[in-house]
Amino acid sequence: MGLELRDVAKRYGPVEVLHPLSLAVANGEFLTLLGPSGSGKTTVLRLMGGFTEASGGQILFEGQDITMLAANRRPFNTVFQDYALFPHMTVLENAGYGPLVQRRNGAKTAKLIDDTLEIVGLSALRDRYPAQLSGGQKQRVALARAIVCEPKVILLDEPLAALDATLRRQMQLFLKQIQRRIETTFVFVTHDQDEAITMSDRIVVMSQGRIEQVGTPKDIYFKPRTRFVAGFFGDNNLIPGVLAGPDRLQTTAGELLCTDTSGIRTGQDVLLCIRPESLKLGQGPVTIRAEVEEAIFGGAMTKLILHAVADRSVKLDLRLAGGQRAETPNPGDMVSLTYDPADAVVVSR
Amino acid sequence: MTEMRRRWLIFLGVAFVPALLIVAPIASFLLLSLFRAEKNVIIREITFGNYTGFFGNWTYFGTFLGTVLLCLEVMGVAVLIGYPVAWFIWQQKGSHRYLLLLLAVMPLFMSYIVKLYTLRSMLGLNGLVNQALLGLGILERPSQAFLFNQRAVLITMVVIYLPFVILPIFLALERIPRSLLQASLDLGAGSWDTFRRIVLPLSLPGTIAGALFAFVLALGDFVTPQMVGGTTGFTIGRVIYSQFGLAYNWPFGAAMATILFVTALIGILLAGYSISRQRV
């Protein structure tokens, strides 16, 4: 059952920030709402949390309509982007705020708070005030404060945005571990693709108030269904062409193959997407002749930037495994490229 | 010339004017409080006679304590009225909010003497307050109760100093991040819990600052008691003022003003201390 949005929309006056969308979140799932700023991902989260009223549609939890339920009556808790820790309360008081205002007290609650602080590794800092904590520690307090309420769903609004890169990676792992341990649904908002891919069970990619695609990280990464998703994850190779048959397409770089053309009619303008990791040097069932523009040594990987010989405007990007004695082509070299047609995907243009 | 000497010279050059215009007058007036006056002539010998005379004479010391009490009352009433007003303005949205704030703050810029005058005319025998109460049938004939007594001083001071209380409270409320209120709501708190546990503690520094303004301003006010206080509304400010006029005992007046100054300073320090104890 879990949490479900049915045709939920949000308008501010004439501005439609969220077109009607439907989405189901399964219990115990780590779901990420991913998109650039202005895509509507935070609005979806605020609708779930009850901080914004929907302009239309229904929000259900375990089959119950909670659309009109106020934030303090929903069994969800939010971890805010700026942490929203109460500055005049200690770590312990912050963590205990939920039980306090819900009039839950007694030994059991005290133990729950203690245990939670233990889980997030804050037991030693329980008497500190937020101003005395580092960014990562504040983040943990915010999480502990939500967990103590034993919510059915925890909503996280870009909680790692303010942290530096190293701390961010630590916290990603930490959040994932916590989520498994407490077996609670997490709905996580981020604009960072890597973060979404590392942490999520499923990703909802959003753009301009619409859902572009919902799927597992692998699906989203290797099998984009829309042009937006195809271009959203790093240096994807996007080759424009026309679908000429069920598994072949005509491009300026020659005839190319692709097995996954579901939902696209012959004769339609398409983009062929091949991840740089799927492109290999050498001959195969389909071959592209290309000229090396640049070879950039990147440690574990060497990045090759090329263009098709048949059409210089078709830029290509591929990764070669590194290694001290690995041979890499030099700029100006002519090479053959190939890929497994099963690894490619087409999206309409 | 060393760097340090250059800096000192610049400091002395810049600090000279404030020192001459502010520090020197205060110093000379503190010094004056240690002299004594005899038949309108100031005798320049150091003595604590003014201070012992003040604390030893109940007429003066009692008036002083009464004034402090009155100012605490003004402060309390002004905060009790000012807080709800600041809260209400804070609850409004967008340009509405700033318009209301402007309306609340604008009386700060209106002439003090003019406000006194209009309030006095409102509280008087033929004033609006009496007319309204007569019209409503609450009073049978105009009452003298609203003017020329301690209560009149209290009412007038509260009205005059209210904007000084509203502004800092509003500013403190406005500094509370909206996400804190949402977080409180999210964790299950109702509006009352959120107010009591989050809004009130976080707006306390501003409330203390506002209360301090009301207290200090009321403490030194000698015109309000004179205008609306009549014979019972006697405050230490009036006593001090008369020492520089009719009574013509400057050293004694200076001594009482020094005590006022120290009382205000204690208020400022206490407020500063309790604000700094807040962890915000």
Add this chain to the structure above:
Amino acid sequence: MRSAGDRLPIWITGLVTGLVFILLYLPVFISLLFSIVEIRQGKILWETLSFKHYVTLWSNPSVMGALSNTAIVALISVVVATVLALVLALYTEWEGAIGRRMLELVIYLPFLLPPIVTGLALLVASAELGLNRGLATIVLGHAVFVLAVAYRLVLTRLQALPHSLIEASFDLGAGRFQTLRYVLLPHLASAVMTGAVLALTLSFDETLISTFVAGDQMTLPLRLWAMMRVGFSPEINALVTLVLLVSIILAIIVAWRMKPRGQVEEG
């Protein structure tokens, strides 16, 4: 998603706010009303409506004298205070290694202390120095009083100025004076102006310090006070109305200049 119970505090505080605003602004309307019509036995006599009391003010030499004194005092003290504030703010921001806190305390003191203390201090000092009380001492009193406000505004703006801007100016070969002239002053101009208008408003209404240092000179508030001791009259109400009007206009100018801009309302 608010219930009726949640609205109750809004209604109650709204009512309090309404009453307070009536209390704060009723005087303005009453003096306006009393200055143009006669009121007898609680009845407004509309047929007596006239602006003659405003006209007679112009031919009242004591009022006009007080008005010109107020204007002179306000202008000179504001100029003095603004220049002083600018110098002091530049010092505390640039050179402030020595005595910054001390200096700021001194600057703010006349504003924090009860006016009676500031007024008395200036009175005693001028008597000690053998200065005759008059316009000059009023100017000094007002300058000292409004300095705190002007200083605060200029300093806030100065602190908002990115340090790199000044460094860039030095880096490009500008001297101290040139940096001041071409980088700082243009940037500070609007804050200085706002501070000056605010100071003007305060000086225009200043009463308590003035009573001690005015000697036999009269400013407008002092003249009003003297007139009020005699009793109520339509002429006083006309003067009161004009004084209030000027204060309100000045306050609106200040508010408009200090209005927060580019506020983003979050959804």
